Amino acid sequence: xxxxxxxxxxxxxxxxxxxxxxxxxxxxxxxxxxxxxxxxxxxxxxxxxxxxxxxxxxxxxxxxxxxxxxxxxxxxxxxxxxxxxxxxxxxxxxxxxxxxxxxxxxxxxxxxxxxxxxxxxxxxxxxxxxxxxxxxxxxxxxxxxxxxxxxxxxxxxxxxxxxxxxxxxxxxxxxxxxxxxxxxxxxxxxxxxxxxxxxxxxxxxxxxxxxxxxxxxxxxxxxxxxx
Amino acid sequence: xxxxxxxxxxxxxxxxxxxxxxxxxxxxxxxxxxxxxxxxxxxxxxxxxxxxxxxxxxxxxxxxxxxxxxxxxxxxxxxxxxxxxxxxxxxxxxxxxxxxxxxxxxxxxxxxxxxxxxxxxxxxxxxxxxxxxxxxxxxxxxxxxxxxxxxxxxxxxxxxxxxxxxxxxxxxxxxxxxxxxxxxxxxxxxxxxxxxxxxxxxxxxxxxxxxxxxxxxxxxxxxxxx
Numbered sequence: 030x031x032x033x034x035x036x037x038x039x040x041x042x043x044x045x046x047x048x049x050x051x052x053x054x055x056x057x058x059x060x061x062x063x064x065x066x067x068x069x070x071x072x073x074x075x076x077x078x079x080x081x082x083x084x085x086x087x088x089x090x091x092x093x094x095x096x097x098x099x100x101x102x103x104x105x106x107x108x109x110x111x112x113x114x115x116x117x118x119x120x121x122x123x124x125x126x127x128x129x130x131x132x133x134x135x136x137x138x139x140x141x142x143x144x145x146x147x148x149x150x151x152x153x154x155x156x157x158x159x160x161x162x163x164x165x166x167x168x169x170x171x172x173x174x175x176x177x178x179x180x181x182x183x184x185x186x187x188x189x190x191x192x193x194x195x196x197x198x199x200x201x202x203x204x205x206x207x208x209x210x211x212x213x214x215x216x217x218x219x220x221x222x223x224x225x226x227x228x229x230x231x232x233x234x235x236x237x238x239x240x241x242x243x244x245x246x247x248x249x250x251x252x253x254x255x256x
Numbered sequence: 257x258x259x260x261x262x263x264x265x266x267x268x269x270x271x272x273x274x275x276x277x278x279x280x281x282x283x284x285x286x287x288x289x290x291x292x293x294x295x296x297x298x299x300x301x302x303x304x305x306x307x308x309x310x311x312x313x314x315x316x317x318x319x320x321x322x323x324x325x326x327x328x329x330x331x332x333x334x335x336x337x338x339x340x341x342x343x344x345x346x347x348x349x350x351x352x353x354x355x356x357x358x359x360x361x362x363x364x365x366x367x368x369x370x371x372x373x374x375x376x377x378x379x380x381x382x383x384x385x386x387x388x389x390x391x392x393x394x395x396x397x398x399x400x401x402x403x404x405x406x407x408x409x410x411x412x413x414x415x416x417x418x419x420x421x422x423x424x425x426x427x428x429x430x431x432x433x434x435x436x437x438x439x440x441x442x443x444x445x446x447x448x449x450x451x452x453x454x455x456x457x458x459x460x461x462x463x464x465x466x467x468x469x470x471x472x473x474x475x476x477x478x479x480x481x482x
Binding site (some may be wrong): 188194198199 | 370377381388390394397402409
């Protein structure tokens with residue numbers, strides 16, 4: 030394994046360990062997801078079958094809100110005691126620091142999603158177990174997109190006033206193509222449509238988004254961290 | 257010198273715009289299918305083209321800033337993005353008016369409109385976040401990063417009506433497929449030129465403000481040092 034990659038895993042492990050000991054953002058994110066799921070049930074007064082038509086939209090709104098809470102802490106976690114300066118000064122390459130942060134956020138968001146998916150199915154009577162395999166692929170692809178872009182912007186705004194407010198302003202517009210694809214494919218999947226034609230092109234859109242922004246973020250992050 | 261350039265560009269742009277409006281409203285006939293409202297194309301499309309041009313200049317100067325760390329490039333980028341975002345707003349509003357008249361609705365969520373709205377929101381985010389960063393180097397670096405990320409949307413906007421298997425309500429690229437009558441071409445070209453001249457003048461005004469601001473900031477720092 031190249032040295033940078035093992036550094037990235039070390040940073041991801043460190044982030045996950047800190048987070049699982051304090052449970053700062055994961056608790057906030059999971060309970061926020063739960064609250065939003067409850068609120069949606071009042072927002073839409075629909076028959077059971079009609080819920081399938083908006084299921085993907087509901088699920089991904091919840092996930093993207095929860096994701097913003099997770100990635101917000103990605104880099105700002107390092108601010109106390111000047112930990113970020115130490116990380117940047119260490120021999121670890123910038124992309125490895127970023128990749129580690131993104132991987133940790135990815136795992137945390139996946140945990141939140143794994144908690145809220147059964148609750149979502151339960152509240153809205155949606156049988157997601159029948160299509161669990163493809164659904165997991167969609168969730169993993171889109172979650173990586175959210176966390177890689179989110180972690181990049183978390184690094185950008187780490188020193189900004191009101192960063193909790195600024196992150197969503199930057200993050201959601203850039204996530205639009207990803208969310209369109211994730212919402213569309215999830216709705217199609219849960220409604221029992223075949224994943225061919227247009228529905229399959231959603232998957233391609235997810236992969237393309239992930240590849241493009243991962244490459245862009247990994248290449249650019251050095252400029253952001255080293256200033 | 258710069259002030260003279262701003263005046264000349266602005267005046268030429270205004271003259272071209274007045275000349276063009278005269279041609280468009282008084283000399284050109286109504287279009288066969290759409291009636292009078294088609295005239296929006298002489299503002300709508302030039303606004304989008306100029307916006308893309310200035311976003312591209314902003315992208316190049318953002319990259320140059322990251323490479324050379326010269327603050328002039330940062331000032332060029334922010335000036336271009338402010339003016340281009342205004343042009344995108346013009347594009348969205350005129351498009352919406354045309355849509356109301358032709359489709360009966362103000363907004364349709366098709367690929368072209370969604371990507372263009374996304375472009376507006378992305379650069380709006382740039383303009384909102386920028387003043388929140390106090391330290392100058394940091395502000396310029398972060399802005400450059402956001403500008404490069406946001407630019408990824410522009411090819412999507414341009415391709416949105418050219419992809420073969422995308423269903424879109426937005427009219428096709430009439431310039432490329434030759435569906436535009438030859439008599440509409442000169443006002444269309446002058447429309448692009450007029451908006452380019454006006455936008456360039458505005459960019460220069462903003463650039464002037466940015467450089468003065470930087471000078472004031474450095475004087476203030478010097479004063480504090482004393």
